[in-house]
Amino acid sequence: MSSLRIRDGSRQLAIVAAQARHTAGVVVDTSESAHVRLHPVPVEAVSIDDPFWSPRLRRNREATLPTQLRLLRETGRLDNLRRVAGTFDGPFQGRYFNDTDVYKWLEAASWTLAAHPDTELERDIDDVIEIVAEAQRPDGYLDSYFELERADERWTDANLHEMYCAGHLFQAAVAHFRATGKHSLLDVAVRFADHIDATFGPPELGKRIGTDGHPEVEMGLIELARTTDDSRYIALTKFLVDVRGHGHLGIAYDRYSREYHQDHQPFREMNEIVGHAVRSVYLNAGVADLYAETGESALLDALHRLWANMTARKMYVTGGVGSRWFGEAFGPDYELPNALAYTETCAAIGSIMWNWRMFLIEGGAQYTDLIERTLYNAVLPGVSLDGETYFYQNPLSDEGGHRRQPWFTTACCPPNVARLLASLPGYVYSLQDDEIWVNLYAEGAATIHLADGRTVALRQSTRYPWEGEIAIEIGGEGEFTMRLRIPEWCESGAALTVNGAAVGVPAAAGTYAIVRRTWQTGDIVRLSLPMPVRRLSCHPRVTENANHVALMRGPLVYCLEQVDHPRADIHDIALQDETTFRTDWAPDLLGGVVTLTAEAVTDPAGGAWHNRLYQSIQTISGEQSQQSTQIRAIPYYAWANRDPGPMRVWIGRRV
Amino acid sequence: MSSLRIRDGSRQLAIVAAQARHTAGVVVDTSESAHVRLHPVPVEAVSIDDPFWSPRLRRNREATLPTQLRLLRETGRLDNLRRVAGTFDGPFQGRYFNDTDVYKWLEAASWTLAAHPDTELERDIDDVIEIVAEAQRPDGYLDSYFELERADERWTDANLHEMYCAGHLFQAAVAHFRATGKHSLLDVAVRFADHIDATFGPPELGKRIGTDGHPEVEMGLIELARTTDDSRYIALTKFLVDVRGHGHLGIAYDRYSREYHQDHQPFREMNEIVGHAVRSVYLNAGVADLYAETGESALLDALHRLWANMTARKMYVTGGVGSRWFGEAFGPDYELPNALAYTETCAAIGSIMWNWRMFLIEGGAQYTDLIERTLYNAVLPGVSLDGETYFYQNPLSDEGGHRRQPWFTTACCPPNVARLLASLPGYVYSLQDDEIWVNLYAEGAATIHLADGRTVALRQSTRYPWEGEIAIEIGGEGEFTMRLRIPEWCESGAALTVNGAAVGVPAAAGTYAIVRRTWQTGDIVRLSLPMPVRRLSCHPRVTENANHVALMRGPLVYCLEQVDHPRADIHDIALQDETTFRTDWAPDLLGGVVTLTAEAVTDPAGGAWHNRLYQSIQTISGEQSQQSTQIRAIPYYAWANRDPGPMRVWIGRRV
Numbered sequence A, B: 001m002s003s004l005r006i007r008d009g010s011r012q013l014a015i016v017a018a019q020a021r022h023t024a025g026v027v028v029d030t031s032e033s034a035h036v037r038l039h040p041v042p043v044e045a046v047s048i049d050d051p052f053w054s055p056r057l058r059r060n061r062e063a064t065l066p067t068q069l070r071l072l073r074e075t076g077r078l079d080n081l082r083r084v085a086g087t088f089d090g091p092f093q094g095r096y097f098n099d100t101d102v103y104k105w106l107e108a109a110s111w112t113l114a115a116h117p118d119t120e121l122e123r124d125i126d127d128v129i130e131i132v133a134e135a136q137r138p139d140g141y142l143d144s145y146f147e148l149e150r151a152d153e154r155w156t157d158a159n160l161h162e163m164y165c166a167g168h169l170f171q172a173a174v175a176h177f178r179a180t181g182k183h184s185l186l187d188v189a190v191r192f193a194d195h196i197d198a199t200f201g202p203p204e205l206g207k208r209i210g211t212d213g214h215p216e217v218e219m220g221l222i223e224l225a226r227t228t229d230d231s232r233y234i235a236l237t238k239f240l241v242d243v244r245g246h247g248h249l250g251i252a253y254d255r256y257s258r259e260y261h262q263d264h265q266p267f268r269e270m271n272e273i274v275g276h277a278v279r280s281v282y283l284n285a286g287v288a289d290l291y292a293e294t295g296e297s298a299l300l301d302a303l304h305r306l307w308a309n310m311t312a313r314k315m316y317v318t319g320g321v322g323s324r325w326f327g328e329a330f331g332p333d334y335e336l337p338n339a340l341a342y343t344e345t346c347a348a349i350g351s352i353m354w355n356w357r358m359f360l361i362e363g364g365a366q367y368t369d370l371i372e373r374t375l376y377n378a379v380l381p382g383v384s385l386d387g388e389t390y391f392y393q394n395p396l397s398d399e400g401g402h403r404r405q406p407w408f409t410t411a412c413c414p415p416n417v418a419r420l421l422a423s424l425p426g427y428v429y430s431l432q433d434d435e436i437w438v439n440l441y442a443e444g445a446a447t448i449h450l451a452d453g454r455t456v457a458l459r460q461s462t463r464y465p466w467e468g469e470i471a472i473e474i475g476g477e478g479e480f481t482m483r484l485r486i487p488e489w490c491e492s493g494a495a496l497t498v499n500g501a502a503v504g505v506p507a508a509a510g511t512y513a514i515v516r517r518t519w520q521t522g523d524i525v526r527l528s529l530p531m532p533v534r535r536l537s538c539h540p541r542v543t544e545n546a547n548h549v550a551l552m553r554g555p556l557v558y559c560l561e562q563v564d565h566p567r568a569d570i571h572d573i574a575l576q577d578e579t580t581f582r583t584d585w586a587p588d589l590l591g592g593v594v595t596l597t598a599e600a601v602t603d604p605a606g607g608a609w610h611n612r613l614y615q616s617i618q619t620i621s622g623e624q625s626q627q628s629t630q631i632r633a634i635p636y637y638a639w640a641n642r643d644p645g646p647m648r649v650w651i652g653r654r655v
Helices: A009-020 A053-074 A077-085 A099-115 A119-135 A148-153 A162-180 A184-199 A217-228 A232-242 A255-260 A277-294 A297-313 A345-362 A365-382 A413-427 B009-020 B053-074 B077-085 B099-115 B119-135 B148-153 B162-180 B184-199 B217-228 B232-242 B255-260 B277-294 B297-313 B345-362 B365-382 B413-427
Strands: A046-048 A429-432 A435-438 A444-449 A455-462 A469-475 A478-486 A495-498 A511-519 A524-528 A533-538 A548-553 A556-561 A573-576 A582-586 A593-602 A614-616 A627-635 A651-654 B046-048 B429-432 B435-438 B444-449 B455-462 B469-475 B478-486 B495-498 B511-519 B524-528 B533-538 B548-553 B556-561 B573-576 B582-586 B593-602 B614-616 B627-635 B650-654
Touching: A046 A053, A046 A413, A053 A077, A053 A099, A053 A119, A053 A413, A077 A099, A077 A119, A099 A119, A099 A162, A099 A413, A119 A162, A119 A184, A162 A184, A162 A217, A184 A217, A184 A232, A217 A232, A217 A277, A232 A277, A277 A297, A277 A345, A297 A345, A345 A365, A345 A413, A365 A413, A365 A478, A365 A556, A429 A444, A435 A455, A469 A478, A478 A524, A495 A511, A548 A593, A573 A627, B046 B053, B046 B413, B053 B077, B053 B099, B053 B119, B053 B413, B077 B099, B077 B119, B099 B119, B099 B162, B099 B413, B119 B162, B119 B184, B162 B184, B162 B217, B184 B217, B184 B232, B217 B232, B217 B277, B232 B277, B277 B297, B277 B345, B297 B345, B345 B365, B345 B413, B365 B413, B365 B478, B365 B556, B429 B444, B435 B455, B469 B478, B478 B524, B495 B511, B533 B650, B548 B593, B573 B627
Parallel strands: A435 A478, A573 A651, B435 B478, B573 B650
Antiparallel strands: A046 A444, A429 A435, A444 A455, A455 A469, A469 A524, A478 A511, A495 A524, A533 A548, A533 B614, A548 A556, A548 A651, A556 A627, A573 A593, A582 A593, A593 A627, A614 B533, B046 B444, B429 B435, B444 B455, B455 B469, B469 B524, B478 B511, B495 B524, B533 B548, B548 B556, B548 B650, B556 B627, B573 B593, B582 B593, B593 B627
């Protein structure tokens, strides 16, 4: 039906051409990009089958997608689209960007379909796409908020997310096309993209100057360009990026709001990551996509500066970003409060999207290290263990009041988590000619097509993230390279063997170990990543973490929950540097976790401080009532899944 | 003219009776209150004439009041009232509570007039009152936002501040009446109060259950009751307090918003100070007023619990309160971030209002100590040294971006500062029978009428807050008592003499020293309050202040500004416990301040931390590049009056 909507013959041809190189479940398709090092491995080429991820991915398919579809229906998000088509009679419901939740669901459902054919899900997808398609106007415009009574307000306020909605539509359309080969949604996306392209652009071409207050369309447009092989969308993306920083947004009336919308300076001049965190990381991801196509070094230079600023000054130990509640924003350097951390789940997901594109461009382990850190410690905490409730904010310390919710008025996070998890298998490996890069460790299998046409089957066995032993069995013959990430957390002792014999020079933490050889089917690469409990301290400028440590083991950040500490207030607990830890596999705790147990001291805050908030240092008694106590730390991602109570990541350090 | 509006003969008589006991510039008139210990001394009975306060009070009269009146005109705040009367044709401008800025200006101008007769100011006041009076509806209702096109929306949303506006009207009306003897505004207030009384009350009397989402009317009503001797307003206040905590506000749909509006539990059951900080302290001040009239111990008990919670767990070292940006609210216990402190100037002013009422009830030095701390360190920083710009938020650490503004869309703070400063002389002394309590130290004179009719003249000489020597010359004969506050900051060495001879037992810090004797005119009481530099540490639960100290000298909290430290980054500076300080009077710096100079160490955060945010404690080099550097601290109230740059109150401590 939707193909009938395409009135432009040449466009139809482009779609058909795209269909010919249908790239299946590839989220970011750099296979034809001129300025990248790495190409992706499709979602459906990788199966994850392990006790850690499999239940999560299954819940995402079996519980999250149906639940979210029900919520899209019940909260009027589908009705908003129907009312444009005249098949629903009622007011617009909810927020002006509510279409995006429909699109993100479509994207999540499509990646799911790529690896798990499911006729019922496919029918649901088709039904939703039909609703979307019917809501598109004859001129290609599509935004249910700006229709009917608000049709005259189109493109009047850059902060009302019209292109943001479009970007999610484009990503969903590409996902659906790649996963199914159908172009029902892609047709809709192309028509809207053409409408935007006809509307925004250089004034000398009779177009308007403008861009969106909420970046996102950039990623969508580039992926649409990759799918339809239409370079106009790349030019449009460049235009939308170039517009920023020149005061054209209209909404940018002061420095704060200019930064909030990434309109405070031209992108190529940016040195510091500022403003609304999700907007910022989405923009950076889109610009990375633009660089991948254009190779303009000024863009990559700016991305490097922003990445360095974020990771060295504005990132939680969890990988979470965007510390400020006010404006859901990056704060100034080193402003990383724990209880007051905003750390939106979507910002973590956006950071992974950005880092993935940087990695595809350059192949640096710093990006996949950060993806791993963020995935386990900033995205996973955003979802309850039963997969049914979500955090929008992810504090690193709490008194027990912050609990996950099934949905939000601004429901960006739940379907964002769903689309990331649905596409997760696509992050495990990547490919450079005849080099297979192993980015993430998870038990399962993969089939990888080298650039020269050879096929390699891999079988990864591991108890990651609980143990650091990884075995990869090779199915394939001949010379090619395996690259395996030595995580930055593995500071020493990483060892690599092939068929039991040590290979290669020991690779440093935070690099990829390289094994190039002539392989035989049945060869086994073994990587051993020792996982001692690490105590991290934090840069002294982060005032709140002075004299505190955070515990990590392997890729996981740990925390204390009060429920495990009946005899001490966790806020009073301090660890001595010489403390040793015992690790225990607790199969029945929190879905199965490794806990960390140690002797600590507790220094109840009463005594000298009873009812006092401030005292002269001269008047404080030197005596403190120090007692010994045992702590049990759990992975931070699993917090707030038991009885409410205090939690903290940073623990007092007794030097 | 306005008296013509009074149609109720008995009401007119009440006003006349009130006029007979016209109590001049008394902000909180407890002179007839049954349940208080202390009575106030009117504003006009006290002159402050010293180099610290006089310029500030003069600027308040000569610059702030005219400027704010101009802004009331230019921002449409007077036009909003005029459009109700039909003398302005245009839309309502600004926020729905903008009437309050007019009322707070009237209150500030009235207290100013009490002590400084000024025909021009009086004419301005009369003009503004005429505009207000003309905007009142025949039924007594008065709120320019809920007129004309919104007249049907009166009292439909408890969060739209109708009673909040009324409360500020009542306070202004009382101030104007007391200062001038005119009842033009009082008539308006009484008519609106009667309207509210006829509207809200027990359903069995045919009235509505309800109260306001923003407390303030309580203080206004009680003061109106005191002025008109009409106990109905006390009963109405009790009703409005009793309504809280039972879900009647409508706006309180979850725990957070119930706390935000102080509707989460009945007032008498409250143990923890929560919610929007200004609303909370205003409510507590109003309830203290209610207690002063009714003596209901359950109210005072709750006030004690809230005060203890605030001062022991939720207050900055400056006295500032309301740490959370989100909701402008009290956070949980010990959540006192420095750079992210909200600490609204209005919340500090509200805290002073509450503490002043607690003090009048009980006479405890803890309240006047806190008034002093808050006045110098949480209210004064809210105003620039030139009196022309204001802080809404008062962080205790900043990178230089937070600067004062001349006005705000929500402009509560500027006229709130103006009314506090205009009434400040009324806080210096108070009276209990024949006991004169000296609460604040400032050079100047006072004339005090003891309860038995005797008049005592006082002449206070001091260089406070820079020096702790205070001489009070007595003009008066006979036996009476002088009580002098020994501030809690004066931990040892306070000495008191009369005519050179030591008197009394040494009083403890945080109490009032008592001198009862038969006085002769010319007797001189000398109080010596040693002012060593004190280094305060903070309760260990305030994570951000761990291993930091704040400097205080006398009543003043100090800070470091980057502009005074060209050779070190102030965030890298640490003080050793054995450090000694030099104090210097710097007459040309910041209007004249005492600076604190000391040797400190600086530990540049580079080196081991270069480009790193987190490191294993095992991998950090033990060597640190410690250097010696000199620091110069200035009073916190004077920060952000020079070139923008970093500032911090809490300084690293090298134990």
